[in-house]
Amino acid sequence: MSTPVLERTAETSVPLLDVLAERWSPRAFDPTSPIDEAKLTAALEAARWAPSASNTQPWRFIVARRGTDLHATIDGALVGFNREWAGNAQVLVAAFAEETDADGNPRPWAQYDLGQAVAHLSVQAHADGLFTHQMGGVDREALRALPGVDERFTPVSVIALGELGDASALSEKLQERETAPRLRRPLDETIIASA
Structure with a gap:
């Protein structure tokens, strides 16, 4: 199914890489097409190569x-x-932070590093024509019960990943969100101090 991509390029204060300015988080995913396994693997590989504190990859x-x-x-x-x-x-994709190492030592930076890995995943996916939408609205206890999850892994989010679908298939409320202007706080309100 070929769905036209909405013009969603961010209006940035300075030029950014196209893959960053054009990346957005849709809610309309194609409910019929299969995932392109090579593109999925590339997105996961990009996450694997994200930076992490002391290369712990948590x-x-x-x-x-x-x-x-x-x-x-x-x-x-x-x-x-x-x-x-x-x-x-x-x-x-259910995303987990490994907040303690195998010896029980805390990794206070684990969620930060997970965020970097997910960012790399989302940028690579977008570069390959896929879309992602990260969600914090999830029952974390239900994610803890998934296979392979042990006590070291803290459930953080779920990422929807796939091809863009038809926004008109969404409820009216979600269609409004899908097409609403992309807004961000101005850069000068984001930087607390600069010297």
């Missing part, structure tokens, strides 16, 4: 393709209006 992912029981389970762990649209994504 991130873990559970990757669930649409049509599998695992996808349905992760979709069932979503809360709020995420339940209305995220199940259409070709892939749901």
Whole structure:
């Protein structure tokens, strides 16, 4: 299915790389097309090569393709209006931070590093023509019950990943969000101090 891409390029104060300015988080995912496995692997590989403190790589992912029981389970762990649209994504990725090492020592930077890995994943996916939408609205206890998750792994978010779908298939409320102007706080309000 070929869905026209909405013009969503950010109006930035200075020029950015196209892949950054054009990246956005849709809610309309194509509910029928399969995932391109090579593009999915590239996105996960980009996450693998993200920087981390002392190269600890304190991130873990559970990757669930649409049509599998695992996808349905992760979709069932979503809360709020995420339940209305995220199940259409070709892939749901549950993201975990490894907040302690194998010896029980804390890794206070783990969620920060996970965020970097997810950012790399989302930029690579966008560069390859896929879209991502990160969600914090999730039942974390349900994610803790997923296979392979041990006590070191803190569930943080779920990422919907796949090809863009038709926004007109969304509810009216979600269509409004899908097409609303992209806004960010001005840069001078983001920087607390600069010398």
